[in-house]
Amino acid sequence: MFELADVTIRYAGAAAPSLDGASLRVAAGECVALVGPNGAGKTTALRALLGLVPLVSGRAEVMGRRSDGWPRDEIARAVGVVGQREEPAFPITVREAVEMGRYAHVGPWRSLGPRDREAVERAMRRADVTALADRWVETLSGGEWQRVRVARALAQEPRALVLDEPTASLDLRHEMELFELVADLVRRDGLAALIVSHHLNMAARFADRLVLLAEGRLVADAAPVEVLEPERLSAVFGWPVAVQRLSDGSVQLYPERRPLTHQDGDRNR
Amino acid sequence: MKRLSRGPFVAFLVVAWIAAVLVGLAVGGTPLAPREVLAALAGSGDDTTRGIVLSLRLPRVALGALVGGVLAVAGAALQALVRNPLADPYLLGLSGGSGLGAVLAIVVGVESAWALPGAAFAGALAAIVIVYRLAIVGGGALDSRILLLAGVVVGAFAGALVSGVLAVAESTGARSAMLWLMGGLGGVGWAGVAALAVYAAPALAVIAREARSLDLLALGEEPAGHLGADVARTKRRVYLAASLLTAAAVAASGLIGFVGLAVPHAVRMLRGHDHRGLLPSAFVLGGAFLMVADAGARGMFAPLELPVGVLTALVGVPLFAVLLRRSGRKAAA
Known part of the structure; x- marks a missing residue:
């Protein structure tokens, strides 16, 4: 569904490439989490997959087709994206926001039909925002707005989902609900899902594979139990971590307490 | 502020527009009763009244x-494009450019009837080109923030040049240039109307085609792209179409401020931000507003005529303030 092959990206004026020969694949019916420290190139990898940044070298494909060659409306019918930040410039209601997920289907002239409205209602139900339908977006909490954006991506009726830190402002219940929803969409509907997350434990519980990036390079791409090794994570994140195996076979990570030293302070300055 | 539903809003637009046409035809140096206006439109009534209504007004x-x-x-289109509700067609350097063109035409003594509008149009085009070039950043993409800044600085530069030229030019020419710039709908005739209509139609169609993309752009450029908008194409097309429309409006009638800022806002408050409805509604309401303002400009001190741009601001600002207060109270509630 998604493929990056040996992709290098360098932003204008940047000293080092943001992505340096990175490769990853996400198949239909698979949930992959892209993890790594700040500035590792996770969001850049997503943008490369979606054809939004020029590649210095390598190949980026969605459903076997070069990402930068897709017309935007076609790619929007295939891939639903929930990005990091978004703030509407004018007041709109939740329903209007979710209806925008249908724009790529109806084109510039046609009005939303019964099928489009059905898709909107279904998406709002699945993301648990039906009760918010007539609220102004500007009155929502960060978590509610995030769920509305997930509903909008679902209204696109995509074959793949891309979520960039989707649970950053969600409480425990809504975070779990969102991950369960994505897991369900992957398992039952056969969607491909690529999630960027800083919540390594949550990613390990839900993703089939973890792709670990550091400084634009691929460090590991395997099942969570194989990727979450204490030495590797401690080296990549620059902080000691312990890893514990749970009874269900999954692994959970615990950052260790370690008082800051002068050396840490100097490094951060 | 509660939005109007579609039926009552369309009825309001139709009634407002027809009323504005009738007011525009009735008011002036020779005030006419609505009955006389309707008779003249139907081809009856006396010759003088028919002449005033059909040929002059x-x-x-x-x-x-x-x-x-x-x-x-x-x-409306530019506000969505730059994601700024304060955007106005003249903000993008067009007023300065057209003003400079008009003033230069007068100073160098070009005499023909089309000289002023032609020169203003040329000045506006020059401003469009410069602003557009300045706002093109790496990879050929149009940066909306730089677009706004470039518009302001090009406008300021042209404004300074206009002031300089006016300071050293002989006074009659300068005064007529200033008066023309302040805006007016007089002395254009059917040929001018037809020319503007033919010119405006394709640019309006281009903007209409991008209506849904403008809805999406209000969310931000990246989300708009994710939802299917070709953001670079939309920005390029909408900026050029909106600028060319404004340049043509300036050439036809000088600088008439406030319509492009206040009318889209009024429609947004009354009916929301769906540009498929917003754009045609703004067209109808903008027309109605200017027809009434022009009638006022002709009628208030007849036979003297106020520049209509003065009246659009005098009427528009208080009206706008009331709308802002009402929407502000709603937001705070």
Whole structure:
């Protein structure tokens, strides 16, 4: 569904490439989490997959087709994206926001039909925002707005989902609900899902594979139990971590307490 | 502020527009009763009244409907493009450019009837090109923030040049240039109306085609792209179409401020931000607003005539303030 092959990206004026020969694949019916420290190139990898940044070298494909060659409306019918930040410039209601997920289907002239409205209602139900339908977006909490954006991506009726830190402002219940929803969409509907997350434990519980990036390079791409090794994570994140195996076979990570030293302070300055 | 539903809003637009046409035809140096206006439109009544209504006022009213509509659509589109509700068609350097063109034409002594509008149009085009070039950043993409800044600085530069030229030019020419710039719908005639209509139609169609993309752009450029908008193409097309519309409106009638800022806002407050409805509604309401403002400009101190741009601001600002207060109270509630 998604493929990056040996992709290098360098932003204008940047000293080092943001992505340096990175490769990853996400198949239909698979949930992959892209993890790594700040500035590792996770969001850049997503943008490369979606054809939004020029590649210095390598190949980026969605459903076997070069990402930068897709017309935007076609790619929007295939891939639903929930990005990091978004703030509407004018007041709109939740329903209007979710209806925008249908724009790529109806084109510039046609009005939303019964099928489009059905898709909107279904998406709002699945993301648990039906009760918010007539609220102004500007009155929502960060978590509610995030769920509305997930509903909008679902209204696109995509074959793949891309979520960039989707649970950053969600409480425990809504975070779990969102991950369960994505897991369900992957398992039952056969969607491909690529999630960027800083919540390594949550990613390990839900993703089939973890792709670990550091400084634009691929460090590991395997099942969570194989990727979450204490030495590797401690080296990549620059902080000691312990890893514990749970009874269900999954692994959970615990950052260790370690008082800051002068050396840490100097490094951060 | 509670939005109106579609039926009552469309009825309001139709009634407002028809009323504005009738007011525009009735008011002036020779005030006419509505009955006389309707008789003249139907081809009956006396020759003088028919002459006033059909030959003098009707082209002027038509020009008002067109210029007001064009400015309102350009304003609505640019507000969505730069994601800034304060955007106004003149903010993007066009007023400065057209003003400079008009003033230079007068100073170098070009005499023909089309010289002023032609020169203003050329000045506006020059401003569009410079602003556009400045706002093109790496990879050929148009940066909306730089677009706004470039518009302001190009406008300021042209404004300074206009002031310099006026300071050293002989006074009659300078005064007529200033008066022309302040805006007016007089003396254009059917040929001018037709020229503007033919010119505006394709640019309006281009903006209409991008209506849904403008909805999406209000969310931000990246989300708009994710939802299917070709952001670079939309920005390029909408900026050029809106600028060319504004330049043509300036050439036809000078600088008529406030329509492009206030009318889209009024429609947004009354009916929301769906540009498929917003753009045509802004066209109708912008036209109605300018027709009434022009009638006021002709009628208030007849036979003297106020520049209509003065009246659009005098009427528009308080109206706008009331709308802002009401929407502010709603937001705070």
